[in-house]
Amino acid sequence: MKPFGYILIAIVSALSFHNANSQTINNPWTTSFGTNAINNPVREQEAGLGRFKTWNLNPAGFRLSAGRLIKNRITFEAVASLNSLEENYPTEETLDAEYPYIALDGMFKYQFTNGLGILDPYATIGGGYTWLDTIGAGTVNGGIGTNIWIGTSFGFNIQTIYKHAFEDYGLKHWQHSAGIIFRYGGKDTDKDGINDDKDACPELFGSFETNGCPDADKDGVIDSEDLCPNNFGPANMRGCPDNDGDGTPDKYDKCPEVKGAINDDGCPVFDTDKDGVIDSRDKCPQQPGPASNAGCPTKEQLQQKSLIQRQEQTERNNAIKLKVTNELKEFAQSITFNNSKATLTSTGMAALDNISKVMLTQPNMKFHITGHTDNLGSKGTNMLLSEKRANEAKTYLISKGVNAKSLTSQGYGEEKPAVDNSTAEGRLKNRRIEIFIVN
Structure with a gap:
């Protein structure tokens, strides 16, 4: 395999020589040379896993590459490398066995930076063909690396790639390399990575997207043509x-947040109250009115509006009162007291709890609590009992946070029966507490 190795070195050296003489070509070229190490080599055949040493570094081995930038940050690189692998568990027959390793690869590299700084990291992917002794197989490769530039043309290169063989008898392994790198290309006066013969602004730092011209706000319009650079x-x-999208640039738009015609300096013609009189001529832009009154409502219109508003408010108030009245009536039916006493039952307390919640939602309302009895017993006794019960309900509501000033109470005894007292059912309904809205 040694003659083949010499031929390989000659081919890549010729490619590198071509690079060194290609300085007038716009796209930059690179050449690198260094050492390499083979790590964790595996070949799936009779020797099995672990046949070769984990690390293999031949002092005479090398890695030689030549690359060319083909588009923006993408470079194609041709690589040749030479090394050797040693047996991990040598036998008497293979005591000094050392197998030559030769690889030819084609790799695409994507640079994460524009290559103008010191660190120039990249990712690389591609494929190639690797020989171990006389057996070769195709591989798919992928890895990462970085260039460390010292000056504009010279630097160091560090790289790690994984090579996976397509065939079972091929070699699967990691290849780590380190070396020096040179880059060549045409003249680049402004050091923006675009050579002068392709740079529309050769003396001003720019980007690939704007053909080498500066674009401070990165909007794709070069500064020399940008009205808002x-x-x-x-x-x-x-x-x-143009924030409002009306076709008038913000720089010349007197209303940059609202759409308007170009002829009106980008401002719309407003008529806020929709009365047919534009705001700029409307003395009452928030209230509709005829043009004859400078856009302001007439006295008749104001009176009519006030009447409508009062009517609407009255309707709202009546609806609220009706709702509250119905709720009070429903809950009051459950207010009960202990027999012949003015002390509330647990059911009565629960009913008043619900009534207090209703009252607290209407702090401007005033309420009158009335107590009533049936006609059994003396009128005097019934009057006193009804007054005590009405006052007990009032006291309980005050304890739940209802304003005392909004409550009044009175007992009516047997004077205002709801139904006839001639039946037990009627007398039960007459023993009651009622609550009314009084304002």
Whole structure:
């Protein structure tokens, strides 16, 4: 295999020599040379896993590459490497066995930076063919690396790639390398990575996207043609933003947040109250009125509006009162007291709890609590009992947070029966507490 290795070195050296003489070509070239180490080599055949040593580094081995930038940050690189592998468990027959390793690879590299700084990291992917002794197999490769530039043309290279053989008898392994790297290319006066013969602005630092010209706001419109070089804007707006999308650049738009016609300096013609009189001529832009009254409502219109508003408010108030009245009536039916006493039962307390919640939602309302009895017993006794019960309900509501000033109470004894007292059912209904809204 040694003659083949010499031929391989000659081929790659010729390619490198071509690079060194290609300095007038716009796309830059690179050449690197260094050492390499084979790590964790595996060949799936009779020797099995672990046949070779984990690390293999031949002092006479090398890695030689030549690359060319083909588009923006993408480089194609041709690589040749030479090394050797040693048996991990040598036998008497293979005591000094050392197998030559030769690889030819083609790799695409993507640079994460523009290559103008010191660190120039990249990812690489590609394929090649690797021989171990006389047996070769194709591989698919992928890895990462970085260039460390010292100056504009010279630097160091460190790289790690994994090579996976397509065939079972092929070699699967890691290849780590380190060396020196040179890059060549045409003249680049502004050091923006674009050579002068392809740079539309050779003396001003720019980017690939703008053909080498500066574009401070990165909107794709070069600064010399950008009416707003420090504000991102589309090309059809000459690089100026147009936040309201009305076709008038913000720089010239007197109403940049609201759409308007170009002839009106980008401002709309407002008629807030929709009365047919534009705001600029409307003395009452928030209230509709005829043009004959400068856009302000007439006295008749104001009176009519006030009448409508009062009517609407009255309707709202009546609806609220009806709702509260119905709720009070429903809950009051459950207010009960202990027999012939003015002390509330647990059911009565629960009913008043619900009534207090209703009252607390209406702090401006005033309520009157009335107590009633049936006609059994003396009128005097019934009157006193009804007054005590009405006052007990009032006291309980106050304890639940209802304003005392909004409550009044009175007992009516047997004077205002709800139904006839001639039946037990009627007398039960007459023993009651009622609550009314009084304002």
